[in-house]
Amino acid sequence: MKLVLVAAAALVDADGRVLLTERPAGKSLAGLWEFPGGKVEPGERLEDCLIRELDEELGITVQEPCLAPLSFASHTYEAFQLLMPLWICRRWEGQARGREGQRLAWVKPGALRDYPMPPADEPLIPVLLDLLGPGR
Ligand SMILES: Nc1nc2c([nH]c(=O)n2[C@@H]2O[C@H](COP(=O)(O)OP(=O)(O)OP(=O)(O)O)[C@@H](O)[C@H]2O)c(=O)[nH]1
Numbered sequence: 001m002k003l004v005l006v007a008a009a010a011l012v013d014a015d016g017r018v019l020l021t022e023r024p025a026g027k028s029l030a031g032l033w034e035f036p037g038g039k040v041e042p043g044e045r046l047e048d049c050l051i052r053e054l055d056e057e058l059g060i061t062v063q064e065p066c067l068a069p070l071s072f073a074s075h076t077y078e079a080f081q082l083l084m085p086l087w088i089c090r091r092w093e094g095q096a097r098g099r100e101g102q103r104l105a106w107v108k109p110g111a112l113r114d115y116p117m118p119p120a121d122e123p124l125i126p127v128l129l130d131l132l133g134p135g136r
C-alpha cells in the first residue's frame with residue numbers, strides 16, 4: 001500500500017490554544033479540521049517541508065529550533081497509509097491567516113472534540129490534552 005508522509009504542527013498560542021484549519025471544499029476530507037501541514041516532497045527534509053507548508057498555508061515564519069517532535073499519526077485510509085509526524089510549536093513570526101482561503105480556529109484542548117477531525121487525528125487529541133490540560 002502507498003505510504004503518504006505528511007509533516008504537521010500543533011501551533012500553541014500564549015493561552016494554550018491549538019490552531020486547527022478547515023480543509024477547503026473540493027479537497028479530500030473537506031470540512032474536517034486538521035493540523036496545518038502537508039505532504040513531503042521527494043527528497044525534502046521533514047522540517048523543511050513543515051516550515052514551507054506553514055508559510056504557504058498560514059503566512060508565518062518558523063525557525064527550526066522552535067519545532068519540537070510531539071507525536072505521530074498512523075492511519076490506513078482506503079487508498080493509502082498515512083504517516084504524519086506532529087511537531088509542537090509555540091513561537092513563530094507573523095500572524096497566522098488562512099492564505100488558501102481556509103478557516104482557522106484557535107481551540108482549547110478541552111474543546112478539540114467539538115471540531116470534526118480526520119480519523120487519523122483522533123489519537124492526537126489526548127496527547128495534547130495531557131501536555132496542555134483542557135484550558136479554560
Ligand atoms: N495537513 C494535515 N493532513 C492531514 C491531517 N490528518 C490527515 O488525515 N491528513 C491527511 O494527510 C494528507 C495530506 O494533506 P495535505 O494537506 O498535505 O495535502 P492536500 O491538501 O494536497 O491533500 P489532497 O491532495 O489529498 O487533497 C491528506 O490526505 C489529509 O487528509 C492533519 O491533521 N493535517
Ligand SMILES: [Mg+2]
Pocket residue numbers: 036037038039053057
Ligand atoms: Mg495541507
